[in-house]
Amino acid sequence: MGIGSLNRPRWLVATLLLWSFLACNFSSAGTPVTLIAHESVNVDKLNTSTLRAIFSLRKRSWENQTPIKVFVLPDNHPLHKNFCKTVLKIYPYVLRDQWDRVIFSGVGTPPTTVKDIEELRRLVTSTPGAIGYAPGELSVNKQQYYAIVPTGLQP
Amino acid sequence: MNKFAIVSLLALIPAATQALEIPGGQIHGFASQGYLLSDSNNFYGDSQRGSTELTEIGLNANWRLNNSLNFAGQLLSRDAGATDNGSLRVDFLFADYKAIENDVTGLGIRVGRVRNAYGFYNETRDVLFTRPSILMPQAIYYEGNGLRELLFSSDGAQLYSYWDAEDSTTSFSLTAGRNKRLSKDVIKNLLGTSTSQLIAQGSLDHPIFAQFSHAMSGGRSRFALSMYNVGLDFDTNFIGADGLNLYASGYVLSAQHNLQDWSFTAEYSLTTVKYEAGRMGNAKNDIEATYLQAEYRLSPKISLHSRIEYSVTDRDNRNATDTQHIVVGTKWSPSRNWTIAADVLGMRGTAGIPDIDNQNGTRERTELLAVMVGYRF
Numbered sequence: 001m002g003i004g005s006l007n008r009p010r011w012l013v014a015t016l017l018l019w020s021f022l023a024c025n026f027s028s029a030g031t032p033v034t035l036i037a038h039e040s041v042n043v044d045k046l047n048t049s050t051l052r053a054i055f056s057l058r059k060r061s062w063e064n065q066t067p068i069k070v071f072v073l074p075d076n077h078p079l080h081k082n083f084c085k086t087v088l089k090i091y092p093y094v095l096r097d098q099w100d101r102v103i104f105s106g107v108g109t110p111p112t113t114v115k116d117i118e119e120l121r122r123l124v125t126s127t128p129g130a131i132g133y134a135p136g137e138l139s140v141n142k143q144q145y146y147a148i149v150p151t152g153l154q155p
Numbered sequence: 156m157n158k159f160a161i162v163s164l165l166a167l168i169p170a171a172t173q174a175l176e177i178p179g180g181q182i183h184g185f186a187s188q189g190y191l192l193s194d195s196n197n198f199y200g201d202s203q204r205g206s207t208e209l210t211e212i213g214l215n216a217n218w219r220l221n222n223s224l225n226f227a228g229q230l231l232s233r234d235a236g237a238t239d240n241g242s243l244r245v246d247f248l249f250a251d252y253k254a255i256e257n258d259v260t261g262l263g264i265r266v267g268r269v270r271n272a273y274g275f276y277n278e279t280r281d282v283l284f285t286r287p288s289i290l291m292p293q294a295i296y297y298e299g300n301g302l303r304e305l306l307f308s309s310d311g312a313q314l315y316s317y318w319d320a321e322d323s324t325t326s327f328s329l330t331a332g333r334n335k336r337l338s339k340d341v342i343k344n345l346l347g348t349s350t351s352q353l354i355a356q357g358s359l360d361h362p363i364f365a366q367f368s369h370a371m372s373g374g375r376s377r378f379a380l381s382m383y384n385v386g387l388d389f390d391t392n393f394i395g396a397d398g399l400n401l402y403a404s405g406y407v408l409s410a411q412h413n414l415q416d417w418s419f420t421a422e423y424s425l426t427t428v429k430y431e432a433g434r435m436g437n438a439k440n441d442i443e444a445t446y447l448q449a450e451y452r453l454s455p456k457i458s459l460h461s462r463i464e465y466s467v468t469d470r471d472n473r474n475a476t477d478t479q480h481i482v483v484g485t486k487w488s489p490s491r492n493w494t495i496a497a498d499v500l501g502m503r504g505t506a507g508i509p510d511i512d513n514q515n516g517t518r519e520r521t522e523l524l525a526v527m528v529g530y531r532f
Binding site: 049052053056088091093095103 | 322
C-alpha cells in the first residue's frame with residue numbers, strides 16, 4: 001500500500017513553503033514533482049495511460065468506486081508545467097485544450113484549479129477521491145508512478 | 156451599446172476569475188465581442204462600415220450526481236449579423252450515464268440536447284478560446300451559410316465509448332436525433348431570403364452523426380473520421396405543389412499534430428446533397444472542402460496562426476463554384492481569463508459569405524479584418 005498516515009511535521013511545512021517559493025522563481029526544468037492522493041484512494045501505482053485518462057477527465061472513478069476529483073495548479077505554474085512534461089508527457093497547452101473541450105461541451109467533470117501548492121495539498125488531503133501533485137522526487141519504476149500520501153515525500 | 160454593457164458586466168463579476176464551485180460541480184462562462192471591417196461584401200452586419208454584430212455569451216454548469224450519472228447544460232446568446240439574433244437559448248442540456256468504466260475502457264450514453272461530433276471544432280465552436288481563429292474555418296463548418304444550427308446539436312441520444320492503449324486512445328460516438336422544426340431564420344439562412352419566402356415550413360429529419368477518433372501520445376497527434384446523414388423537408392406555400400426534400404450525407408477527415416511551439420491541423424470534407432423536388436425533378440451535387448492550418452506559439456501568451464481554405468459547392472463544376480480563403484491572425488492572452496484576437500482574411504469566391512447580410516447580392520472578392528475580445532471563467 002502506498003497510502004500511509006497524514007503526519008506532517010512542522011519542518012516539512014517550512015521546506016514546502018521554501019519549495020513553492022523556489023518554484024515561483026526558477027524555471028520548471030528542475031522542479032521535482034510527485035503525485036499525491038487522498039487516503040481514500042486505495043491504489044499504490046498508476047501508469048502513464050491511467051494517469052492520462054484521469055487528468056484528461058475520461059476516467060471518473062477509482063476502482064473502489066470513489067469518484068475521482070482532480071486538483072491542479074494554474075497553467076503557468078512551474079510545477080504544473082513540470083507535471084505535464086515529466087509525468088503525463090503532454091504539452092500543457094494540449095492538456096488545456098482537452099480541458100476546455102470538456103468544460104464547454106459538458107462531457108465531463110473539469111479539474112479544480114487552485115492558486116498555490118499549499119491549497120492544493122490541503123484540498124487533496126481533505127477531499128475523498130482527490131488526486132493532485134506536489135513538489136518532491138517522483139518515484140518511478142518501469143513507468144509506474146506511486147500515488148503517495150499528501151506529505152509529498154515517500155514514507 | 157447594450158451588448159458591451161453585458162460583456163462588461165460579465166467581466167466585472169469579481170469572484171469569477173476561476174470556475175464557480177458548486178457542490179458536485181462547477182459553473183463556467185464566457186463572453187466575447189467582435190469587430191468586423193470588410194470591403195465588397197458584408198460579413199455579420201454592415202461590416203463594410205464596421206460591424207459589432209458578433210457577440211457570444213455563454214454560461215454552463217456541470218453537476219455530478221454520483222459515479223455514473225452527470226448532468227450538464229449551457230445557455231447561449233449569439234449575435235452574428237443577420238444569421239443569428241442574440242436570443243437566449245439552451246445550447247445543450249443532457250444527462251450523461253456512464254455504464255461501464257475500468258482502467259482501459261468506458262461506455263456511456265447521453266440523453267437530451269447533445270453536441271454532435273463533427274470535425275475537431277464543432278462541439279465548442281462558439282467559444283473563442285477553443286477555436287483556432289475568430290471565424291471558424293468556413294470550408295468545413297459552413298458558418299456563414301447557416302448550417303451551424305443543423306450541425307451543432309441534436310435532441311436525442313448519444314452513445315460514446317473509448318479504449319485506452321499504452322500510448323493511445325481511441326474514441327467513438329454515435330448520435331441520433333429526433334426530427335425538429337426549422338425556424339424561419341434558419342430557413343432564410345439556408346435558402347436565401349427570396350427562396351425562403353416560398354417555403355411554408357421546414358424540418359430536419361433523422362439526423363445521425365458518428366465519429367471515430369484516435370489520439371496518440373496524450374494528444375500529440377490526433378485523427379478523426381466524422382460521418383453524418385441528415386434530411387431536410389420543406390413544404391411550399393403553393394397548394395398542390397410538391398415540397399422539396401434534401402438529403403445530405405458526408406464525412407470529415409481530420410488530422411492534427413502538436414509540437415512544443417507548432418500545431419498543424421488539416422481537415423477535409425465531402426458532402427453529397429440529393430434534391431427531390433417532385434415534378435421539378437431531382438438533382439445531386441457534391442460539396443468538397445478542405446483547409447490546412449498552422450499555429451505557432453511565440454510565448455505561452457502570444458500565438459500566431461495562418462490557414463488556407465479551399466471549397467467547391469459543386470464538384471462537377473469546380474471552376475465556377477470554388478472559393479479560397481487565406482487567414483492570418485494572432486491571439487494574445489494577457490491572463491487565463493482574457494484573450495484578444497485579430498485576423499485578416501482574404502476571400503475569393505462567395506461560399507461562406509452570409510447571403511442574408513448581403514441583400515443586394517454578393518461579390519467575388521472580400522477582404523476582412525476581424526478583432527475580438529474574449530473573457531472566460
